[in-house]
Amino acid sequence: MSLRLGDIAPNFQAKTSIGDIDFYEYLGNSWGILFSHPADYTPVCTTELGKTALLKAEFDKRNVKVLALSVDPVEKHLGWISDINETQKTSVNFPIIADDDRKVSKLFDFIHPNASATATVRSLIILGPDKAVKLIITYPASTGRNFNEILRVVDSLQLTANFSVATPANWVEGEDVIVVPALTTEDAIKKFPKGVKIVKPYLRYTPQPNK
Numbered sequence: 001m002s003l004r005l006g007d008i009a010p011n012f013q014a015k016t017s018i019g020d021i022d023f024y025e026y027l028g029n030s031w032g033i034l035f036s037h038p039a040d041y042t043p044v045c046t047t048e049l050g051k052t053a054l055l056k057a058e059f060d061k062r063n064v065k066v067l068a069l070s071v072d073p074v075e076k077h078l079g080w081i082s083d084i085n086e087t088q089k090t091s092v093n094f095p096i097i098a099d100d101d102r103k104v105s106k107l108f109d110f111i112h113p114n115a116s117a118t119a120t121v122r123s124l125i126i127l128g129p130d131k132a133v134k135l136i137i138t139y140p141a142s143t144g145r146n147f148n149e150i151l152r153v154v155d156s157l158q159l160t161a162n163f164s165v166a167t168p169a170n171w172v173e174g175e176d177v178i179v180v181p182a183l184t185t186e187d188a189i190k191k192f193p194k195g196v197k198i199v200k201p202y203l204r205y206t207p208q209p210n211k
């Protein structure tokens with residue numbers, strides 16, 4: 001199944017490193033991140049899972065539940081988690097799906113046969129509390145993802161959901177944001193008491209509303 005932005009992510013049940021889960025039950029009303037890795041005991045994945053575990057407080061602050069996936073069985077995940085904890089100086093604190101039958105990988109299109117017939121690529125999706133897909137990124141196996149960038153995207157998505165603002169290129173927390181085109185300037189002035197800077201009628205900035 002090929003998922004696109006705005007689609008509702010399918011539910012599934014799976015074995016994981018913390019036991020059997022139902023995806024929707026695991027997410028509850030939180031935001032969600034599901035990300036795939038080529039395989040257990042691979043170097044780039046080891047650093048990615050360690051980095052994600054170290055950022056737990058940041059994901060919690062944003063009400064995001066994280067779920068990883070690799071196409072190996074639970075017993076192999078458990079041995080690998082010990083290595084991740086040891087080498088990355090952390091404690092893996094989120095489930096890793098044991099997708100040895102590729103069921104979830106196929107559901108989310110995580111196998112790209114021209115890259116590898118059997119291993120998953122490095123894909124990541126962000127889901128809103130409504131289970132709608134908000135972001136899809138796919139990296140090659142050899143490039144580790146930047147999890148600070150993932151948090152930045154979550155911040156941007158949550159600002160859009162809560163305040164009708166968008167974020168400009170290279171935006172970082174605390175910088176001015178953009179008034180969404182759907183809002184008239186008259187309504188924007190009422191909605192954003194910190195002020196609206198009109199550069200062009202279609203390019204209007206306001207200070208980050210939740211700061």
Ligand code: BEZ
Nearest residue numbers: 038042043044045141142
């Ligand atoms: C990995 O760590 O997953 C990896 C690194 C280089 C090439 C392919 C995979």
